[in-house]
Amino acid sequence: MRKRMIVSAVSAALLLLANPASAASATPGDPGIGDPYYPTYGNGGYDVSHYDLRLKYQPATDQLEGTATILATATQNLSRFNLDFALDVSEVLVNGRKAAFAATGEQELEVTPAAPLAKGAQATVVVRYSGIPSKVVRYGFTAWLRTPDGGVAAGEPESAWWWFPSNDHPADKATFDVSVLVPDGTQAISNGVLVSQSSKLGWTRYNWRENKPQATYLATIAIGKFDVSTETTAGGLPVVNAYSKDLGDNDGAARASVQRTGEIVDWLSTLFGPYPFSAVGGYVPNVRTGYALETQTRVFYSPRQFAGGSNTSVVVHELAHQWYGDSVSLERWSDIWLNEGFARYAQWLWSEHENEGTAQELADYVYAVHPADDAFWTVKPGDPGPDNQFDLAVYDRGALAVQALRNAVGDEKFFEILKAWPTEHRYGNATLAQFQDLAERISGQKLGDLLQVWLLTAAKPANPTTAPAAGLAAAATAPVHEPRSWKQIQATNSLHEHHVG
Numbered sequence: 135m136r137k138r139m140i141v142s143a144v145s146a147a148l149l150l151l152a153n154p155a156s157a158a159s160a161t162p163g164d165p166g167i168g169d170p171y172y173p174t175y176g177n178g179g180y181d182v183s184h185y186d187l188r189l190k191y192q193p194a195t196d197q198l199e200g201t202a203t204i205l206a207t208a209t210q211n212l213s214r215f216n217l218d219f220a221l222d223v224s225e226v227l228v229n230g231r232k233a234a235f236a237a238t239g240e241q242e243l244e245v246t247p248a249a250p251l252a253k254g255a256q257a258t259v260v261v262r263y264s265g266i267p268s269k270v271v272r273y274g275f276t277a278w279l280r281t282p283d284g285g286v287a288a289g290e291p292e293s294a295w296w297w298f299p300s301n302d303h304p305a306d307k308a309t310f311d312v313s314v315l316v317p318d319g320t321q322a323i324s325n326g327v328l329v330s331q332s333s334k335l336g337w338t339r340y341n342w343r344e345n346k347p348q349a350t351y352l353a354t355i356a357i358g359k360f361d362v363s364t365e366t367t368a369g370g371l372p373v374v375n376a377y378s379k380d381l382g383d384n385d386g387a388a389r390a391s392v393q394r395t396g397e398i399v400d401w402l403s404t405l406f407g408p409y410p411f412s413a414v415g416g417y418v419p420n421v422r423t424g425y426a427l428e429t430q431t432r433v434f435y436s437p438r439q440f441a442g443g444s445n446t447s448v449v450v451h452e453l454a455h456q457w458y459g460d461s462v463s464l465e466r467w468s469d470i471w472l473n474e475g476f477a478r479y480a481q482w483l484w485s486e487h488e489n490e491g492t493a494q495e496l497a498d499y500v501y502a503v504h505p506a507d508d509a510f511w512t513v514k515p516g517d518p519g520p521d522n523q524f525d526l527a528v529y530d531r532g533a534l535a536v537q538a539l540r541n542a543v544g545d546e547k548f549f550e551i552l553k554a555w556p557t558e559h560r561y562g563n564a565t566l567a568q569f570q571d572l573a574e575r576i577s578g579q580k581l582g583d584l585l586q587v588w589l590l591t592a593a594k595p596a597n598p599t600t601a602p603a604a605g606l607a608a609a610a611t612a613p614v615h616e617p618r619s620w621k622q623i624q625a626t627n628s629l630h631e632h633h634v635g
Contacts, residue, residue: 176303475532491617
């Protein structure tokens with residue numbers, strides 16, 4: 135009798151574990167993650183831990199075939215959930231069972247599992263799909279960039295929809311495996327480390343792995359004919375850079391800039407602390423765009439970034455994002471200053487390092503060249519709104535705010551803050567309020583008024599960033615000169631424009 139009771143209890147427990155949420159208690163996940171800037175981006179009801187993407191791409195036709203395996207955990211009793219995706223789907227499986235699916239809205243793939251998912255349950259979602267990404271236009275543009283020998287996915291705040299289904303918002307980060315099959319003679323570049331490469335019957339497979347959490351917009355893929363450079367830094371960090379073989383007149387300047395990646399990462403590590411990932415590098419495909427993007431561990435650069443000659447400043451900007459924006463990601467898009475203000479300020483510190491103008495000289499120049507009635511001052515870097523998310527003010531006024539903070543707390547505390555932020559929030563998400571708390575804890579000062587003036591007020595601050603009160607009047611009237619680094623820094627201002635299809 136006792137043995138039968140034990141067996142019955144175990145059977146009941148196993149049945150409970152296997153039984154999903156009842157249909158009565160389960161509800162659909164929200165079709166957006168709750169970001170006021172982009173209400174339809176991301177999704178509710180689950181959290182992704184890993185993406186496994188197995189792709190086949192034909193450069194001649196831009197035909198992409200894929201199988202995405204998504205590991206996720208339900209955060210509610212879930213009857214239905216959405217993925218952000220825009221290609222054609224042929225099949226969806228949830229935990230090995232066929233699921234119903236439908237395309238809705240601009241980029242929603244609505245999935246109904248055969249049985250509801252219980253809160254806390256782990257789910258394996260398999261999506262089989264295909265399409266021609268360059269022909270897919272959403273919200274008036276495409277983030278898939280066609281090249282003469284292939285294609286590239288790189289865009290902010292969205293690019294994933296064109297090549298894999300996802301919970302497309304920085305608040306839901308995950309690790310990635312990206313396996314790409316391409317014709318022999320063509321390469322596939324992605325994030326992280328190339329763990330293997332093999333060829334068979336005229337096709338080559340590249341297997342890339344990013345083993346640290348990554349926001350979906352920071353995932354990238356580039357397929358084409360590249361000249362690939364591999365080396366290691368003095369500390370043993372792998373550096374992988376790639377250049378399209380048809381960059382023309384921009385080839386030399388691109389290489390002269392991007393090949394300094396290892397040196398620049400080592401220098402940034404003295405400011406921000408240890409580099410947070412297992413590889414670094416960049417790639418320059420033959421695209422017509424003018425922006426660069428901090429795609430995690432493998433930065434995307436447009437050839438036009440180097441049309442005026444070498445530009446290490448843009449390399450500094452994108453590599454600074456590996457700490458500020460990639461490792462520590464924003465919780466909501468309104469916190470974009472935490473990415474762009476500090477990446478721009480890293481350029482100002484590089485200018486100091488290269489003796490081409492101090493950060494204070496750059497701050498004084500920015501303050502002086504924008505009169506009080508300039509629309510530049512109407513954008514609030516701490517909450518610019520979706521239409522101004524990548525406005526010049528988010529970068530330059532954002533960097534002014536960083537300089538104001540430096541002057542207020544002094545260099546010792548300032549550089550302690552610069553290292554503490556990416557250390558305390560490594561691989562996570564954080565907010566402007568959390569940054570203020572950290573800066574106040576380290577400095578011992580109340581900083582709310584300073585941040586309000588420089589980040590959240592739609593007007594030119596009455597005084598420049600210079601800290602000592604006695605020097606304010608003199609600083610306000612002293613003539614300012616254009617720092618030598620100014621034009622090179624300004625050449626990075628088209629960083630995140632949309633590519634319009």
